[in-house]
Amino acid sequence: MPISRRLLLAGGAGIALTGCGSNTGRGGEGSGRPRLSHWYHQYGEAGTRQAVGRYAAAYDKAGVRVEWRPGNYDQQTAAALLTDSGPDVFEVNGPTLDQIRGGQVVDLTGLLEGVKGDFNRAVLAPKTWDGRVWGIPQAIDTQLLYYRRSLLEKAGVRPPRTLDELVDAAGRLTAGPVKGLFLGNDGGAGVLGGTPLYAAGLSLVTDDGKPGFDDPTAARTLGKLHRLYAGKSLLLGAPADWSDPAALIQGLTAMQWSGLWALPQVKKALGDDFGVLPFPSDGPAGKPAVPVGAYAAAVSARSGRREEAKAYVKWLWVERTDHQEDFALSYGFHIPARTSLAAKAAKLKEGAAAEIVGFTNDYGYAQPLLWTVAAQTAYQDALSRIIKEGADPEREVKAAVRRTAEELRRAGKKS
Template structure:
């Protein structure tokens, strides 16, 4: 049987996190491996060294000529558009895949690749990649999100690190001054960064295991109402120079607390020493 390169290796959620070297963009020259030439796309990671590690990994892969593209800008829109054409990537990173991509034949069934190694993957990570009993993407990385807080600012305000949504709202208000906001959840106020996290905090989910609506519950209204209170209290930092995934608003003391990720830990530690803590 003959299959296209995309049908062979099209995945959502990317493959291994790494892939060639130096300033090679992947547009000219590849890994030098023999076999099929494969185009592999990643969004532009901000952490120093990630691109170099990815391309080094690709260069070491000898069964195919892997050409990595490190794509800045709105990666999700770029990928979605490219997959509608015949010149899209063979292997690509995506936060999904979506049901439309599965039903449209833009990704392929990868279930057989999990033979003998399925137990190595967290079932929670595999669930969003599974549809109709088949696995359509290989989980690449689990991004751990955290609430960072300045120990000294909380101590000065007599506030303890929050352990509930109510305590978070109260702490953000108490920590807000003329120079510093209490909390940064992103320039959109947290709609993008938090996602379903507020529902999880209320013991709910967007969709139940049996496929029913999971947020039709008074607890959902209550927890989202508490987030609304952050706006009413003017406790949220909005319009920061960089969005929530970058810790600069926190390290530049624009906010006393920030929702960010584990990836920011080295930068935060370098700037603030031990004057910070984190909470799940």
């Protein structure tokens, strides 16, 4: 049979088509040690990526490939967990209740045998559901209020101890282009979250699984945040958002809510000209509050090597305390999740760092596991409308409570 040009073309197309799809990126089955993939979100601090690569290379029972994933990490992992091509081990700002109940992550309770008591209770609690642990906390992060000492002295303002003092101070510190307070470009609804509620002695979800802010106090406290916005004492539209201390360092604001991770940068730029505070308390039942949370290491239920993955997680995040301390304190600035390590660390023993560790111990609250994304969205929308549009706090809080109660019912239904 003579081969026509068209036949050749068709054949070529066929070969080209079958060529796709053979490489699934999961090769290396036959090379002895099992292969594991381990996902991290992109840390901003220089050196973290190299460090996690070093830890992975030091593990000898499996070949661990670290994947460093910039961009919307939560979305990426959520989508990857639905497929077989996701990670074996991944760090997660959770796992969320739906991830646990959907059977997407593996029970890791056994890994903590004998050392469970050494993990910070507040951050371990949201990783626990039905008495089982679903993620191993890696390092604790917290947020707090930074202020410029010199600017406060110049304006004759003392560091605010109550929410009313904070509102008042922000107003008096606002002078021309310098604003009093920076709570993020959205006016604070995103980053503050439940913090003002805890500062008023309330909570997001109570221990018995009810909305924790179904109380007139909530509307009163959140309503005060509108005064900050209406008084034009909030910095808005800064080039770098709240998580970056640039606004404080560049003198765009006198006080800024930011993370513990910003401490080294603030110290380097401002020397002694700064102080730290928790979110100030409000009302007679209130006490100061700082949010605490931890990224956790979790194992995907769709992994083909769950046992190997668990063994690796146990090795890295339970046994190798030297790696854990290096990870928490050598690059960025986090508090080790193991209380024994946090107590030992020299960097956390003096100055502002020691004060902040004190805040987390005395005033730290962690977002409850039952605080689902849908409830959070409803609450955040309400808070944004209260702050920026001056919406009636009582009505907004009531709507958020209703949505939260629905979500909690859904959560309770299937447990």
